[in-house]
Amino acid sequence: PKKRLLSRDTEGLQLCLACRNMQRAQAARSALLASHPTARVALLQMDTSSVASVVAAAQEVKLRYNRLDYLYLNAGIMPNPQFDVRAFFKGLFSSRVVTMLETGEGILTQKDCVTADGLQEAFMTNLFGHFLLIRELEPILCHAGWTSQLIWTSSGNAHRLAFDTEDIQHRRGNQPYSSSKYASDLLSLVLNTRYNKQGLYSSVTCPGFVITGLTYGILPCFPAFIWTLLMPLLCLIRMLTNTFTLTPYNGAEALFWLFKQKPESLDPQAKYHSLTSWLSNNYTQPRKMDVDLETSEVLFEKLLQLETEVRRKMKGKQKESQLARHSSTAGSR
Ligand SMILES: NC(=O)C1=CN([C@@H]2O[C@H](COP(=O)(O)OP(=O)(O)OC[C@H]3O[C@@H](n4cnc5c(N)ncnc54)[C@H](OP(=O)(O)O)[C@@H]3O)[C@@H](O)[C@H]2O)C=CC1
Ligand SMILES: CC(C)CCC[C@@H](C)[C@H]1CC[C@H]2C3=C(CC[C@]12C)[C@@]1(C)CCC(=O)[C@@H](C)[C@@H]1CC3
Numbered sequence: 001p002k003k004r005l006l007s008r009d010t011e012g013l014q015l016c017l018a019c020r021n022m023q024r025a026q027a028a029r030s031a032l033l034a035s036h037p038t039a040r041v042a043l044l045q046m047d048t049s050s051v052a053s054v055v056a057a058a059q060e061v062k063l064r065y066n067r068l069d070y071l072y073l074n075a076g077i078m079p080n081p082q083f084d085v086r087a088f089f090k091g092l093f094s095s096r097v098v099t100m101l102e103t104g105e106g107i108l109t110q111k112d113c114v115t116a117d118g119l120q121e122a123f124m125t126n127l128f129g130h131f132l133l134i135r136e137l138e139p140i141l142c143h144a145g146w147t148s149q150l151i152w153t154s155s156g157n158a159h160r161l162a163f164d165t166e167d168i169q170h171r172r173g174n175q176p177y178s179s180s181k182y183a184s185d186l187l188s189l190v191l192n193t194r195y196n197k198q199g200l201y202s203s204v205t206c207p208g209f210v211i212t213g214l215t216y217g218i219l220p221c222f223p224a225f226i227w228t229l230l231m232p233l234l235c236l237i238r239m240l241t242n243t244f245t246l247t248p249y250n251g252a253e254a255l256f257w258l259f260k261q262k263p264e265s266l267d268p269q270a271k272y273h274s275l276t277s278w279l280s281n282n283y284t285q286p287r288k289m290d291v292d293l294e295t296s297e298v299l300f301e302k303l304l305q306l307e308t309e310v311r312r313k314m315k316g317k318q319k320e321s322q323l324a325r326h327s328s329t330a331g332s333r
Pocket of ligand 2: 100101102103104107108154155156157208209215218219230233
């Protein structure tokens with residue numbers, strides 16, 4: 001939504017793009033400055049799949065800013081997607097066609113892997129990395145006298161059945177994406193109950209189906225120009241569902257809409273969907289999420305436990321490398 005935020009009359013707006021790849025980050029910054037030359041756009045290196053990177057990035061943010069008004073939690077992956085072509089064609093001629101096109105349900109699975117920290121990659125990238133960031137940034141997100149907003153990019157693919165409180169990382173199943181997105185819906189709910197009193201609010205969005213790097217990964221046999229050729233057909237599908245937003249501009253509708261709302265007026269149980277009508281009008285629609293406070297509290301407690309574990313491991317590693325450095329300097333003397 002960066003471009004859309006800058007198109008608004010937002011004098012004094014300072015953007016900070018937290019990205020894992022600094023070359024791509026520089027390119028994004030240059031593109032923003034080309035259209036908005038006076039904009040203030042800073043960059044920060046952060047890889048949400050790495051505990052050390054998130055913690056280091058948060059330290060840097062705290063040095064640079066003493067207050068954050070909005071935190072967009074957008075980074076996300078669908079690891080090694082497998083697209084079931086047969087199920088897709090079967091679904092097209094069934095009564096579930098609209099649900100399938102809106103959620104991708106029944107036609108997608110993924111093969112996840114484990115990060116260097118020993119955590120499931122989809123869980124770490126899509127959920128736990130963001131959770132650690134929020135926890136680290138608490139001092140500049142929670143302040144008496146003003147409000148801050150967390151804005152998650154979740155998905156219509158988030159599904160209760162893909163998530164298990166006994167396996168929050170989804171080590172066992174084949175829907176880590178759906179599980180991590182459902183977990184973000186739960187987490188947003190519980191964050192509101194825990195942090196609203198301190199002025200911190202959390203909302204969840206779904207951008208709809210957008211043609212991005214993530215989509216290219218699902219059908220690698222379709223190069224970008226095929227998607228461009230398919231555009232008229234995909235736009236026609238809007239007659240069946242308004243979730244085919246297709247472009248990043250349309251997909252950012254709900255992210256931008258939330259920026260303009262008073263956080264106290266938002267519904268913590270709603271997911272805010274970006275939608276595009278068949279006449280190409282963009283709008284935001286809240287839809288009730290299938291979440292309950294009890295499950296979200298369980299998830300929160302498990303995330304806190306995991307946080308303690310990873311912090312302990314990180315301290316251990318830091319001590320080890322300090323010792324190694326100490327002994328190598330002692331040896332060279
Ligand atoms: N496309 C769609 O139809 C839908 C997308 N979404 C969600 O929207 C969000 C954006 O995805 P989308 O733009 O579609 O997909 P892309 O793959 O095009 O973009 C994903 C973005 O996340 C960043 N990212 C991925 N992993 C990390 C990481 N470990 N650390 C930091 N940044 C990371 C990528 O950075 P880099 O540039 O370095 O790759 C990239 O900017 C995701 O959360 C996705 O789940 C939700 C519903 C539908
Ligand atoms: C080639 C075609 C004419 C149509 C494309 C078929 C599928 C590749 C798409 C149809 C619905 C899409 C969809 C997603 C991915 C691509 C489709 C399955 C998502 C699962 C992408 C990630 C999300 O978070 C969901 C909200 C999307 C739901 C719809």
